[in-house]
Amino acid sequence: MIQTRITDMLGIRYPIIQAPMGWIARSALASAVSNAGGMGIIETSSGDLPAVREEIQKMRGLTDKPFGVNIAQAYVRDPDIVSFVVDQGVKFVTTSAGDPNRYCAALKEAGLTVFHVVPSLAAAIKAIEAGVDGLVVEGGEGGGFKSSREVSTMVLLPLV
Numbered sequence: 743m744i745q746t747r748i749t750d751m752l753g754i755r756y757p758i759i760q761a762p763m764g765w766i767a768r769s770a771l772a773s774a775v776s777n778a779g780g781m782g783i784i785e786t787s788s789g790d791l792p793a794v795r796e797e798i799q800k801m802r803g804l805t806d807k808p809f810g811v812n813i814a815q816a817y818v819r820d821p822d823i824v825s826f827v828v829d830q831g832v833k834f835v836t837t838s839a840g841d842p843n844r845y846c847a848a849l850k851e852a853g854l855t856v857f858h859v860v861p862s863l864a865a866a867i868k869a870i871e872a873g874v875d876g877l878v879v880e881g882g883e884g885g886g887f888k889s890s891r892e893v894s895t896m897v898l899l900p901l902v
């Protein structure tokens with residue numbers, strides 16, 4: 743075990759949070775990560791919410807460890823995505839690719855822990871002001887689709 747504020751907050755053994763990937767980050771990957779002591783994450787960016795619901799149900803049989811869901815805001819098609827996530831009984835959410843103010847309050851009101859993915863210092867400040875519990879700091883080398891300004895993680899992380 744590596745104890746940090748992150749492991750204490752999320753109830754995991756190692757401060758490792760799996761990156762979400764549309765269609766790919768489903769129960770096989772997420773349960774392996776959770777069972778290994780990290781935080782497995784199920785995607786919703788595929789937009790295939792019936793399949794995502796099934797994957798979350800499968801998680802209950804595959805792991806008794808914490809896992810979360812990602813809401814990639816730029817890809818959200820269902821206006822009820824917050825209710826969808828809350829209804830699945832998930833306790834941890836990462837939001838990404840959009841304004842952290844959009845879902846943070848509703849998710850936190852429902853009792854979830856919310857981390858937002860930030861690609862810049864300005865975005866990090868905005869996310870903190872929105873009330874998130876944590877940040878995922880992601881430089882431009884992570885594909886860059888969350889920001890047009892390609893600051894590397896090595897520079898961005900200490901800055902944040």
Ligand SMILES: Cc1cc2nc3c(=O)[nH]c(=O)nc-3n(C[C@H](O)[C@H](O)[C@H](O)COP(=O)(O)O)c2cc1C
Nearest residue numbers: 761762763764785787812814838839859880884885
């Ligand atoms: C195929 C693929 C799908 C992805 N889908 C998502 C997504 O749904 N939501 C999101 O926030 N990031 C998504 N990402 C970005 C990853 O979560 C991650 O932030 C990025 O790959 C950087 O991490 P890495 O350096 O470990 O690859 C995706 C990346 C890949 C390669």
